[in-house]
Amino acid sequence: MDDLFGFTPGFLPSATDGETLFGWCARFHRLSGNTSGALTSKELFGHLSGAQRPDFPVGLGHFVDVTRGALGSALDILRERTVFGHFLPFLDQTASLVAIENICNGSTSRIKGPLGLLKGSHEIPVRLKTCPDCQDEDLSRLGVATWHLSHQWPSSWVCLQHYRSLRVAVNGFIVQQANSWCLPGDLRENDWQAREAFTPSQTAQLFRLAKWTRQFADQFDRYYLPHLLRHTYLIRAKARGWIALDGTLRFRTLCNAFQNAYRSLETVPDLGLLNDVAKNNGGFLGLLLRSYAGHRVPAKHFLLMTFLFDTPEEFEVAYEQARALFESDGEIGLRRQLTDLRERLTHMVENEGSSINHAAEVLGIPPSMAVHAIRTQDIPYQRRPRVLNPEREAKLVALLKAGEPREAIATALSIRRSFIKDYLATHEELLFQWQTAFENRNREAHRTRFLLTLSHNPDLPIKRIRRLPTNGFQWLYNNDREWLLQQLPSLWSR
């Protein structure tokens, strides 16, 4: 294999933190002095034009060879510098290996199949996007603005750093510009989509979506199986009262609630799939919640996850519970969690003397639903004493001030988590104290865990450390980056 102009890796521009492969290649193209983009493409990827695309490069194996791995291995590049990392957690491992193989050696036509992006199912395309503030920062830092990976994920429309909407290149931009490796500053005004500025509520919702997107894309070696995802969603739907006591999904009620939550996003270009939820089949919600086989693009999962769960961590816990249940009791165990609720509720209240609230908590259904079911059956039931007497309330306040997690308080005082949530909602000062204390504890716990991982693995390079399970790195990277950066000088030398 020929090296490019016989150069050494030292000649190559270094890739900046979070820069996409496409952005790096465009900068390389400028530095190379090549007048034709096709020539650069041929040199870097062995293809005249196939590689000039912002989503998945073609001929990545060639690229790694001619750059002598200056940007890392093919897998490193795919995960850290292309949108592949966005799709990876939702692929099965066989499909991902096929996709990687095709990206390294094959043609584009053999990439989208394994990724679940076949024509017609890919409602949110990969487009070139940029943030004007990031562009300014790049200009003063690098002398030229480049493409940032966190902007390119299909479900990102807001810059996580600057909390402002991204500019999105118009449809087919890349096709028209097939021979130029463009950088954000090369696009003219009418190369960008013209659209209304996002409203504050749209920005807030899209910011949250982008945060979840980043969190999943940054994970290493984490795969989510479609049938366990579906069950995780259903269990959560049950807790929200969208599974009837006979186990049937109250699909239309759920769709309506979803539409209400995301109504303001229906006008966002590329989010037209939200309108399909109004159809009889519920659009993509039907595909995710009913047992249709197949992988769905991540954006659809993120929309449903952000609707059902408060935080990615809460989703993780639920997913792990579903996985553990599946491993011990199989598909039947999963199904049992959703069906026969009425019989089990009646049995607990009538024969075991459970209070309705306790039974509802054990079964994971809203207490109001349980009360209604018991009353309509005319079953005598115990009325629980008031949840809090002054003594218990004092304990609750003390635990909250100490920043204890809600789960731990709920267990310690035998009260529902939702009670604590409601209590905090009516005690603003206490809510603030709890949040601050909770965040401090959480941060300390992650720092300790990370330092512990480092001390247990004194010789492992940081790249390997961050892939160890429960190492705390990812959380710190997302939430405590300044502290992490302070640790880094000593880490880089590893």
Ligand SMILES: [Zn+2]
């Ligand atoms: Zn920005």
